Amino acid sequence: MYRTAIVVGNVVAQRAIFKKIQQRRIVSQLSRSMVSRLDPLDWALICELCGNARMPYKELAKKFNISDNTVKNRINNLRQRGVIRRFGVCVSFETFGAENVVGFITTDGSENVIELMKQIVSKPMVVEIYRTSDRRYEYHAIVLGASETLGLKRFLSELDGVTNVEMRPVFFLFPNKPPNYVLNTRGKRVTFTREQLRVLKSLAENDSRLPVSQIAQYTGFTPRRVRKILRDLEESGGIHFPVYYDVFALGDMEYRMRICYDEAQTTGQDIIMGLHEKYPELFWWASITTNEPIIDVGLIIDRPGKGPPIAAEIKAADYTESVEDFVSYPRVVHGINRLNAHLWDLINEAGL
16 A cells, blocks of 8 residues: 655665765766766766756866866766756755655557657656556656545556556665755755745756856845855755756666565665665666565666676575566656746745
8 A cells, every 4th residue: 555655764764875875985986987878977977966956067077186177068068969958956855745656557558659658747746657568667756645646546547558557655766876866865844935936946947057147137136145045055955956867868778677575684775785886887776665675776778688687696686586677668758847846836926
């Protein structure tokens, strides 16, 4: 049965996970953060910007011991190639009071694949949908409360050709990204001031990397005041400045594993951290089901043959009960639009 909220124990466990991740982090990310067709430095820059898209070029340059111009040129090139789509702004999960759910949709095979996926992603709570086999799809949604969750499941069940819908609550892990990345933390519940909302509006309408001087022009505040507001927002835990990126823009694909494990022998956190440490150049993300011993792992590969040997290794482990693996394609992605939309609701309610 679906739980409307992650229990306190899981929140505490999640904090412990990120403490462990921080302790295990290697100083040089360039040797550990790599996607097949992305230059290691490009991927390392993306990962850092996921924690704070407003991070100054100078700070990034110092972190990776490169010049400011190198950082600027790299980021501009990633935008031109379609890898970096935009620099955004959104509220925290805690501010919105939302939860992550994922699940599988099974069909009878009579559907038009793309049309069905577009129908599903038309619901504002659906973040993405992708096909895992001829008659199976997986989705990720951000839901608000039990009634909305049940409404989404009913909607999916009533679509033409759909024969079964699964839904389970999860929390995500991106070990290669900072703990404050929007999908790595619930953040804090925050009430924004009118001044903060004016600054956030200028960023939401334009780009979260908008210079302080331009924010000052939009809001009428002094640059000094803008810097103070931005600093308060970043420290509040109620807002995120993520970078929205497409790791598939250069032709890579996602290899997925759904792992059911024996809780008496290990934890989902340990399996994930083990995979991340062993395959840092492939590891993208993972999620842990909050009420079942199930984890999902996403790896980025440049050819299908790279995935099965890893799945075979997991299947052979003593703690494994079952492994389902597949390459996900095609996919329809909307990004974290639910959290963006809630920010706009707050801005509109303030009459800005």
